[in-house]
Amino acid sequence: MPGIDVHQHLWPEPLLRALSRRTQPPMLVRHRDGWALRLRGEPEAPLDLGDHDPDRRAALVRADGLDRAFVAPSLPLGIELLPAAEAEPLLAAYHEGVAALPDEFGAWAAVGLDQPDPEGLAGLLDDGLVGACLSADALDGPEGFDRLGAVLEALDRRGAPLFVHPGPAPGADVERLPGWWGALTAYVASMQTAWHAFSVWGRPAHPGLRVCFAMLAGLAPLQRERVVARGGPAISDPDVFLDVSSYGGRAVDAVLREVGVDRLVEGSDRPVVGVTDLGLGDAVRTALRERNPARLLSPTTTEVPA
């Protein structure tokens, strides 16, 4: 079985070009010493274009001992939240770009949230995208599941999975807060919220949908006893997966105790973070990189422990 990383980011050349043509954030600006990324409400951050070089990144996939990596849209840029007319060229550039990446890559489709387009998504799945990536904030309650119901239905109908990823952190006091603040506060809270929301509103509406939550869903599975203590549902959902991005052996082993090894998948978040050796043994490594991603990504390889 091929070794798979379900969670990387790579801004392909057409997207870089489209971002550099913009005059409003999100945008890329060129300075004498290189490129920089400008996001709304955040100070300009230098951008290393080498991080988004497809050949270099393909070599890293191999160096990580993997065969394929799936690129997800970088939701924290906020592209999906732009008015449809502004978002559309950027989303099209992303989709055009990821389709032309080397064989080491597949990709998750991006979905504009101003005017979600289930037919457009169906076309992208026909073109070979593996599933769709939506932000945790967009799926934080009943309205989100209503609004995106047709999108989730389009995935469900085709047996294509959903990837839930943090969206933009809310405007923060960037002068005073460390760079990791949002990743440990807003991201964690939004992923936990989306995890609970999926069990309450997502699963009943989409019984067959396979879902992967990034970053161990902010460790939401560890809230299990509290969920039960407060009268929440005590269900196990074999079609919900978690990627391990930014976590190490201790957190992964703790979540593994709650959900079992069959529901964890490798997701590195490269280039933000690299692949980590979890130190949990070859069987766990093989389950996370081979067996479980095959079950998440392809309905034809289902072997579902009930």
Next chain:
Amino acid sequence: MSTVELDHDLDLAELRELVGAIAEEPDRWRPLVRPDAVERHFEQLVRDDHVDVWVISWANGNDTGFHDHDVSRGAVAVVEGELVEERLVVGGPPRVRRHAAGAVFDFDASHVHRMRQDAARPAVSIHAYSPPLWRMGAYVVGPDGTLQRRSISYAEELRPVEAVG
């Protein structure tokens, strides 16, 4: 009862009752049996907050090696063939029990044992563990005769690399 979520970890009697009940429902486990298995083959029937249940197919010569189940207790129903269980005895030969089809046996979390299959006919067994398996201990005798324990994930035992096809 095996499809009903329980609100507590199971004791040995409940585990025995669970594997015994599943053993009597061959429609549930027979499709998961691998009669042609060369290595032990594992299929998970249930994993919830309190119990995990496995169907294991055994071929001649399969051997778990001595192991423990950390904090989990367990019960096994042998539904086809015969299994040999050996308990580690310090300073003496292992204590051997044979479990033929129809037998149900249990073990507490403190139990260190080894299961093997030494007959020509394949064996099939239903295993339940509560709380669900997490860490396990795998034992080997070192070159100097000392007993060594290695902490492993349950995946090492029940989702081994070899079984990934």
